[in-house]
Amino acid sequence: MNRVELLTVEDTFQIKRLGTLVVPDFAAPPDWTNKSEIVTIFKPDGTQYEATAKFHLEHFNISDPAVSIDKRWRVFVCLQEVSKEDIPIGSRVLVSDAIKNSLASSMQTD
Numbered sequence: 633m634n635r636v637e638l639l640t641v642e643d644t645f646q647i648k649r650l651g652t653l654v655v656p657d658f659a660a661p662p663d664w665t666n667k668s669e670i671v672t673i674f675k676p677d678g679t680q681y682e683a684t685a686k687f688h689l690e691h692f693n694i695s696d697p698a699v700s701i702d703k704r705w706r707v708f709v710c711l712q713e714v715s716k717e718d719i720p721i722g723s724r725v726l727v728s729d730a731i732k733n734s735l736a737s738s739m740q741t742d
Contacts, residue, residue, distance in 0.1 A: 635672050635726035638735070639663055639709070650688065651710040652719060658735045664689050673711075676722040682721040684712040687731060707735065716742045 637720040643655040688710050709725060 633670075633728060636641075636729055636732050637684075638671075638727045638732055640723050641719055641721055641723040641725065643721065644719050646716045650708075651686070651712045652714050652716050652726065654711065654719060654723075657706040657708045660689055660707050664707060664734070667734070669731060669733060671709075671713075672726040673719060674724040674726065676720055681718075683714045685725070685727070686700060686710045686712065687735075692731045 637652065639656055640696055641654045644652045645655075647653055666689060667687045669685060669687075670682050672680055674680045686709075688708050690708055691705055692704050692706065711719065
């Protein structure tokens, strides 16, 4: 499968119920549905591996009314069965064209 770069990892968080979340996240496109696919991770040391990623919509309960809706609903990339240590800062996440195209509108505004 041909994969394209979606993001460069700026930070990671281990969350037991979801897996390892990578930052940046994305504003939720209209009518988003959660998705899952095999992605390629390119680490800064030149090694690469494949992992299952879920593209998961989450809501943040932000009390400040000035915060826009796109900051309240975010799509996160959650890597399954991958430890935080296996995704160093600077790693690149490559995905299918379909996933990148689905998130494209939010990538232009973030």
